[in-house]
Amino acid sequence: DGGITQSPKYLFRKEGQNVTLSCEQNLNHDAMYWYRQDPGQGLRLIYYSQIVNDFQKGDIAEGYSVSREKKESFPLTVTSAQKNPTAFYLCASSIPGQGTEKLFFGSGTQLSVL
Amino acid sequence: LAKTTQPISMDSYEGQEVNITCSHNNIATNDYITWYQQFPSQGPRFIIQGYKTKVTNEVASLFIPADRKSSTLSLPRVSLSDTAVYYCLVGDPSTGGSYIPTFGRGTSLIVHP
Numbered sequence: 001d002g003g004i005t006q007s008p009k010y011l012f013r014k015e016g017q018n019v020t021l022s023c024e025q026n027l028n029h030d031a032m033y034w035y036r037q038d039p040g041q042g043l044r045l046i047y048y049s050q051i052v053n054d055f056q057k058g059d060i061a062e063g064y065s066v067s068r069e070k071k072e073s074f075p076l077t078v079t080s081a082q083k084n085p086t087a088f089y090l091c092a093s094s095i096p097g098q099g100t101e102k103l104f105f106g107s108g109t110q111l112s113v114l
Numbered sequence: 115l116a117k118t119t120q121p122i123s124m125d126s127y128e129g130q131e132v133n134i135t136c137s138h139n140n141i142a143t144n145d146y147i148t149w150y151q152q153f154p155s156q157g158p159r160f161i162i163q164g165y166k167t168k169v170t171n172e173v174a175s176l177f178i179p180a181d182r183k184s185s186t187l188s189l190p191r192v193s194l195s196d197t198a199v200y201y202c203l204v205g206d207p208s209t210g211g212s213y214i215p216t217f218g219r220g221t222s223l224i225v226h227p
Binding site for chain 1: 148150155156157158159160163201213214215216217218219220
């Protein structure tokens with residue numbers, strides 16, 4: 001089945017530690033996105049990538065980093081510079097430039113600080 | 115990007131029709147209107163998309179007046195499983211790299227027995 005897979009489902013970070021969230025898709029989509037969601041809030045864009053080896057900062061990129069070495073993969077690293085990382089992280093993909101573009105989301109990763 | 119405004123929350127009862135309105139006064143000529151549904155601890159999923167007049171699928175209907183400054187998502191005969199957050203997005207997907215899907219707080223719909 002085609003889809004977008006995020007792992008792990010739950011992740012705990014210690015003080016000063018970097019952690020990496022995985023996002024893999026087999027939909028052959030060019031565009032991929034990372035969103036952060038805090039309780040009772042909407043989704044805020046962290047980073048996005050429209051094509052391999054290229055990515056752009058979203059609204060809240062500080063304290064995060066990404067890479068896009070393969071079309072299928074868009075990992076997100078939450079660095080120690082992110083002082084309030086506890087949140088629900090969502091990865092999405094889409095085909096850019098289509099008139100009826102829609103996003104496909106993974107099931108999310110809940111990150112908590114120990 | 116066009117800014118959208120939705121009610122923060124709505125309540126309904128099983129079997130009723132629910133209409134959620136989204137305002138987007140500065141919608142651009144080429145912008146589409148897209149709605150997503152999100153259950154707790156899950157990613158949003160696409161419900162419906164439209165440009166003008168009315169669009170219907172197996173899940174919902176989308177009504178867009180002639181001036182396109184608002185749109186209404188209509189859920190017929192809701193059930194408890196329709197309890198979720200609903201997001202309205204406006205943008206022009208055909209612009210490729212310049213279209214960045216932006217989510218507001220959405221509308222939290224609670225369906226009561």
